[in-house]
Amino acid sequence: MSRTSRRDERLSKLAGLMVKHGVMRLRDAAAQLGVSEITIRRDMASQGASDRIVGGFHCLGGYIISAQEGAASSDYSLEQEGDSHAAAKAQACAEAAVLIEEHDTIFIDCGTTMPYLARLVPENKSVTVVCYSLNIADILSMRDDVRLIVLGGLFHRSAASFSGEEGIEALKKLNINKAFISAGGVHETHGVTCSHFHEVPLKQMAITRAIESYLVVDSSKLGRVRSAAFAKISQFRQVFSA
Numbered sequence: 644m645s646r647t648s649r650r651d652e653r654l655s656k657l658a659g660l661m662v663k664h665g666v667m668r669l670r671d672a673a674a675q676l677g678v679s680e681i682t683i684r685r686d687m688a689s690q691g692a693s694d695r696i697v698g699g700f701h702c703l704g705g706y707i708i709s710a711q712e713g714a715a716s717s718d719y720s721l722e723q724e725g726d727s728h729a730a731a732k733a734q735a736c737a738e739a740a741v742l743i744e745e746h747d748t749i750f751i752d753c754g755t756t757m758p759y760l761a762r763l764v765p766e767n768k769s770v771t772v773v774c775y776s777l778n779i780a781d782i783l784s785m786r787d788d789v790r791l792i793v794l795g796g797l798f799h800r801s802a803a804s805f806s807g808e809e810g811i812e813a814l815k816k817l818n819i820n821k822a823f824i825s826a827g828g829v830h831e832t833h834g835v836t837c838s839h840f841h842e843v844p845l846k847q848m849a850i851t852r853a854i855e856s857y858l859v860v861d862s863s864k865l866g867r868v869r870s871a872a873f874a875k876i877s878q879f880r881q882v883f884s885a
Contacts, residue, residue: 735859745770774791846873862884
């Protein structure tokens, strides 16, 4: 088999892994493919415009992510926002995921950024994840090494998330080590905001119940203000933004 054929075979296998995982650590991909990290970097760097094996992906901060970058929408909906600033979202989540430790109970917020974090929850660490959105639950429901708690209530299709007193009451009974919170706007004077008012009580209760809270956003959210205010920047131990 020629060198080009071997490269194409590796890229094809890598594409399959990316479909399954969405975002991967470079070292994990190298281990699964049985090659060095340098080989994978070289393979991706050699992809030309005519390559059709993959939809496109590249390395960012030690992670492999899909190379998708769409235009942002001024009026948020999950469907419209899905592909916007994908690389930055993946990078911010990759940095935040390092904080997840064995036996942690973590809260993962809704939105299009947090699926990247959900895919990076460490394996075989007995992590409990609390969420209230279908996109997060769908990812983690496939994991037999994660205990998943989904907060129910009234379903909001535009955000693919739930709201209601049921979720709030459930959160009151939980102790959370780390809450990872998303936002539509982060402003120095107007604070942290989102577009959906039904998310506000859940975000605020998660922050209240968590020992540590972290804000995870792409840089396009910085300086923006949305209609529903839910926190001050000072309430977060750290802001992850890329």
